[in-house]
Amino acid sequence: MTTPLQGRIYDYIRQYISLHGYSPSLQEIARGIGISPKSISLVSRSIHALVAAGRLEFHKQGYRNIQVAGSSEFLLPLMGRIAAGVPIEAIEERQTLDLGPLVKGEGHFVLEVKGDSMVEEGILEGDFVICRHAAQAGEGDIVVALVDEHDATLKRISYRIRDRVTLVPANPALKPKAYLPHRVRIQGVFIGLLRLKM
Known part of the structure; x- marks a missing residue:
């Protein structure tokens, strides 16, 4: 007792x-x-x-x-859904996704993809993207970006335009969008994905 x-x-x-x-x-x-x-x-x-x-x-x-006791060592927090298209409101959900021994959980999180803006990177709607918590990213990294503190999106990041942060989709039907740096806050960097066929 x-x-x-x-x-x-x-x-x-x-x-x-x-x-x-x-x-x-x-x-x-x-x-x-x-x-x-x-x-x-x-x-x-x-x-x-x-x-x-x-x-x-x-x-x-x-x-x-x-x-x-009896739980997996490799539970990652499932933080909600991420737009791979039109940004959607960022909502943190209190769930976990057990990836077993695929990754270590500390410093990582998982998001479910909604939309088709990253299809040419092989990231499809319904995929789960595994991300490393990060506040900075390098040129060309795929990132989870928070735009204007409420719209979360998954895009490739570019700093090539002076005084701008550009979020670049991987879909020829969509155009890159450039923002002033203070409007974009990086939440994480994409490191892999999990596709579940149900």
Whole structure:
């Protein structure tokens, strides 16, 4: 049987992993459940009790190594849908996508593609794109870009026009769009995709 404190810690860890794809630090757990970050020894003892009770597991050595018992180590946060066409409103959904051993979850996220603006890159509607969190990208990278703080889109980025950030589709029916740099915020860089046939 677990104590109320252990229950709060378990719930917080489960929710944190679901949102971020990796486990929280002891200090984050303490803050998250409303106790002093100086109480990490209490948090640590509670986690070890939850491991002994079979509710949590340590899945590797080192930092951020807690997982819910019986779950996969490779859960990525599914953050919503990304436009590969007309930008759509950015909405964060609290779901995860289990990719097994394909990628490590920390620092990565998944988006479902809507639209056809990246078809010549082989990115089709319904695909899941795997992205690395990043605030900067190199010339020609495919990025998740937030335009005017509310429209998220997946495009190739170009800095070739002076004082402009250009988002370039991979579809001959669509034209690139150039923006002043302050209007575009990079959220991540595309690293791969998953296509599920159902």
